[in-house]
Amino acid sequence: MTENPFVAHRSxxxxxxxxxxxSAADAEDVVQESWLRWADVDHSQVRDPRAYLVxxxxxxxxxxxxxxxxxxxxxxxxxxPEPLLTSPDVAEDVELAESVxxxxxTVLETLGPTERAVFVLREVxxxxxxEIAGAVGKPATTVRQIARRAREHxxxxxxxxxxxxxxxxxxxxxxxxSLRTGQLQELMxxxxxxxxxxxxxxxxxxxxxxxxxxxxxxxxVLARANRVxxxxxxxxxxxxxxAPAGRIEIDGELATALSLVVENGQxxxxxxxxxxxxxxxxxxxxxxxx
Numbered sequence: 001m002t003e004n005p006f007v008a009h010r011s012x013x014x015x016x017x018x019x020x021x022x023s024a025a026d027a028e029d030v031v032q033e034s035w036l037r038w039a040d041v042d043h044s045q046v047r048d049p050r051a052y053l054v055x056x057x058x059x060x061x062x063x064x065x066x067x068x069x070x071x072x073x074x075x076x077x078x079x080x081p082e083p084l085l086t087s088p089d090v091a092e093d094v095e096l097a098e099s100v101x102x103x104x105x106t107v108l109e110t111l112g113p114t115e116r117a118v119f120v121l122r123e124v125x126x127x128x129x130x131e132i133a134g135a136v137g138k139p140a141t142t143v144r145q146i147a148r149r150a151r152e153h154x155x156x157x158x159x160x161x162x163x164x165x166x167x168x169x170x171x172x173x174x175x176x177x178s179l180r181t182g183q184l185q186e187l188m189x190x191x192x193x194x195x196x197x198x199x200x201x202x203x204x205x206x207x208x209x210x211x212x213x214x215x216x217x218x219x220x221v222l223a224r225a226n227r228v229x230x231x232x233x234x235x236x237x238x239x240x241x242x243a244p245a246g247r248i249e250i251d252g253e254l255a256t257a258l259s260l261v262v263e264n265g266q267x268x269x270x271x272x273x274x275x276x277x278x279x280x281x282x283x284x285x286x287x288x289x290x
Contacts, residue, residue, distance in 0.1 A: 005049035006038050011289035012050070012125075013057045015100070018288075019120045020061040022081035022105045024281050026068065030060045051131050058117055058135040065113040072109075076203030078211065080271055081105035082278040083240045083257040084286045090242035091165055096290050097242030099124040102259035102271045105241075106198075107157045111150055118143055119150035125290050159261045159268070165244070169237070171262045172244040176235040179222060179246075187219040192266040197221060202275030205255070218270065238282070247282065254279050 006013075013034060017027035034056045046052045072079055081102055091097045098104055099120070108116050117136050121127045122143075129147070133140040163171075171190065178186035197218045201207025212218050232251040235258075237244060246258035257279060261269035273279065 005043075005046075006035055006053060009050055009053055011287045013053055014286075015096075015288045015290060016054055016057050016120065016125065017061045018084070019099060019105070019108070019124060020058070020117055021065055021068070022109060023068075023278075024082045024084055024286070025277075026064055027061075030057060030064055033060050051127075054121070054125070054127070055131070055135040058121065059137075062113055062117055062136065065116070069113070076201070077207055077209040078198050078200050079109065079202075080198065080200035080273050080278075081109070081241075083245070083259065083273050083282065084288075085282045085284065086239050086242050086288060087285050088239055090239070090288055093290070095124065096288065099290075100241045100288060101243055102241055102245075102273075103159055103261050103269060104154075106271070107154055110157065111153060114138070115146055115150040115153070118146045119154060122147045123151065123154075159263065163262050163265075167265065168260075168262050169244040171265060171267060172237055172246060172260055175260060175267055176237060176246050176258075179235050179248075180233065182223050184219050184223045187222055188215050190267055191215045191218060191270075192263065192268045195266075195268055195270065197270040197272065199272040200275050200278070202277065204276055205274035207272065207274045222270075240282075242288070254282060257282060 010031065013031050014027055017030040018024055021027050021030070034053065037056055038053065083102060108119065111119060114136055118132055121132045121135060129140045129143050133143045136143065138146070175190050178190055193215050195215050195218050197208065197212040199207035208221065212221055234249045236247050238247045239245065240257060240259055243259070245260065247254065248256040248258060255274065257273040259271040260267050
């Protein structure tokens with residue numbers, strides 16, 4: 001390989017860090033720290049640059065994740081991952097698209113740092129247990145046990161129903177159209193009876209501080225927000241984290257990134273990211289890889 005291995009694998013390294021951290025800003029910092037460490041290494045002694053770089057990024061991400069745990073515990077309201085603008089091509093890799101979805105990253109947030117690292121490296125990037133052991137500093141037998149527990153934990157919490165991309169797009173378009181009109185009945189029809197809305201304002205933007213449950217309450221909250229902002233509200237479809245999603249602007253300024261979980265033709269989860277610090281990467285598409 002004539003190209004610098006770090007440059008060749010940069011998209012992969014960013015994806016690993018992002019899936020472990022749920023934050024593009026922190027993932028970029030981890031990739032930069034890893035680059036500095038790579039620059040100090042005798043590259044001729046590295047037999048497998050890809051595995052070596054993933055190991056370095058994993059260790060740096062674990063350190064960052066542990067240091068972030070306190071701040072996330074003190075976060076104002078619900079914490080949601082930082083959304084990324086992606087191309088429709090990401091959806092072609094179904095496993096990658098699912099692993100970077102807002103819904104999955106929210107589930108991964110309920111894992112401990114080491115569990116999360118093991119799950120991501122094994123289930124998403126299909127790394128051998130021996131390599132994962134080297135990355136997380138645990139024996140391979142322990143890593144196998146951690147991987148099993150993490151799989152069970154995630155399986156119990158992840159959305160179980162897969163829908164086609166065309167169905168997801170259709171429901172998202174219908175939801176955004178209902179949101180633009182603010183009609184209560186239309187909003188209720190596109191959502192499941194037990195729909196849950198989770199919003200992230202981070203104390204910097206208006207947002208519910210706890211999840212809202214049930215179609216009537218969720219529809220009223222969305223319709224009320226529409227009435228307050230209707231004169232200048234624009235909701236358009238975009239691709240976020242490998243799936244059809246929504247971008248909401250008020251007076252031409254980006255105000256909310258919207259991600260939906262769709263099951264059986266209805267919306268079962270609504271994720272609203274309103275924290276302005278998490279909306280800074282939605283004008284340029286990010287390249288993800290595994």
